[in-house]
Amino acid sequence: MKNLTLVFIALIAALNFTACTDDDGFTFTAKPDPEGVVFTNSTLETYNLMASSSDNLAERFVWNEVDFGVQTPVNYEIQGATTESFETFSVIGVGTQTNLPVTVGNMLSLAREAGLDNDPLTPEPNTGMIYFRVRAYVGADAGNVVEQFSDALAISVTLPEAEEEEEIQLPQIFVVGNFLTGGGYGSDWTPADAVPLAASAEGNTDYEGFVFVNSDTPELKFLPTNESFDGDYGDTGENNGDFSGTIEQEGEVNAGTPDGTGGYYLINVDTEALTYAMTKTSWGIIGNATPTGWDSDTDMVYDPATKIWSLTLDLTEQEAPDNGIKFRANDAWDLNIGDNDADGTMEFGGQNIGIPEDGNYTITLDLSNPRQYKYSITKN
Incomplete structure (x- = not known):
């Protein structure tokens, strides 16, 4: 689980349309959000896809709220494709919330469309890329839609060899x-x-x-x-x-x-x-990279919509494993999480996490996927 934070700049569609008109003749015109659609969650370096765990959560994609400047709900659509061009794609889910869980089965279906298999006799037939993007839009019919798309999010996926699958489920x-x-x-x-x-x-x-x-x-x-x-x-x-x-x-x-x-x-x-x-x-971070050092925690805030703990603060450059930060619960050491070997995989009682340079950072902690906990540290 790598602490990779992906930020995508939206493609802005220069479209306007009349969203609604009230009895007094006021007209609300939908305009693209200058901030665009941006993924805000971190992703794994590679996702291992097993048919026996198709119903399990693979990833929860999270993005910012888009403002088209109209008094009507914004719809969001997650699209999955086998090519970055999205010439053809599958709709994974639609809703008004700014997050969507994607299952192993969703990714597995795209991987198979991309020609991946788990035949052990073929050299590396089971590793490849699939792509996701968010479509934000208002309007119902084809002639009255204003929409924006995120950039394509490339995901590396692996299908384990068939005989290995039961061992790691x-x-x-x-x-x-x-x-x-x-x-x-x-x-x-x-x-x-x-x-x-x-x-x-x-x-x-x-x-x-x-x-x-x-x-x-x-x-x-x-x-x-x-x-x-x-x-x-x-x-x-x-x-x-x-x-x-x-x-x-x-x-x-x-x-x-x-x-x-x-x-x-x-x-x-x-x-x-x-x-x-x-x-x-209740989670926070502690360490000599934080303003309060090893003396006290800086509390994180939980968002039930994204299932993620987060905070933003200034950090100083520190080198792990002797220095840096750790995540801990309840302002005590009874329950703490670190990252052994700086490999992005979180462990209870693990080593400190280093900070590469001084700056203002947004830190997230995602504990929503059992025994596959991850974090991100992104310089603002």
Whole structure:
């Protein structure tokens, strides 16, 4: 997971159209946003695509809000293509939010269109590039549309050899409950919108993930799949919302949080030991590259729309691993994340992250993909 931040300058379409007219004759004219459409999320160096994990989140694309200067919602469309020219493309999703999750299956479909395969007898047949872009537009019919496009985002993808696939697939369970709407995940108590937790390896039952449990009175359950409530796990307590730290599948109640309140939680579940733990977290950075050094944290802010923690501040040049910054939770060292070997892969308790030069930086921390945590450090 490389700390690459991609910034794309939009193509500005010089189009105007009448968006709406009120009874007094006022006319709102849509005009392209001079800021354009810009991707703001970081991406991995390469995405490994496995058919067995097609439903898993591969990436959450995030971009800025576009202002066409009219009182009508702006629609956003993510397009995927096998060539940078987008002569032909697939529409991955459409909506009014400025982010969209893209699954492994979405990327896998494009990779196969591009001619990639996983035949081990062919030299490197399974690595190539696919492309994404955002279309922002207002207007409904073909004659009354003003639109802008981001630059093409090139993504490197790899299809593992068929015999390797089962060895590297991480099992998942899912958290469902009355927090899904408030947390920005979807509809409450809907298995398809449940939040995944991932095990450390195939055959292991130690599931982990971060979940924004945004509810005043949290209630949740753990599902073996995100298709139904069959085989669901709940708390062993007597009342819905109890937290005992133990789970069962028969006679269970809806689980709660340790203090009965919502928050951004690290959730650990062991379906063999029938235990679970929930640690409420609030994230910040610390280090001698920050204005307060190693004495105190600088708090980050969580955005439920993008599922990302972020902040902007001045940093000084520092060389890792002895210096730099780290991410930590709750102003304490009990839960901290770094980057061993400066390879972009985040580890709990990992090494400090270096800062290449003095400047003002935007820092992001993305914990939304279980056990595939990433960050970005971008000089402004």
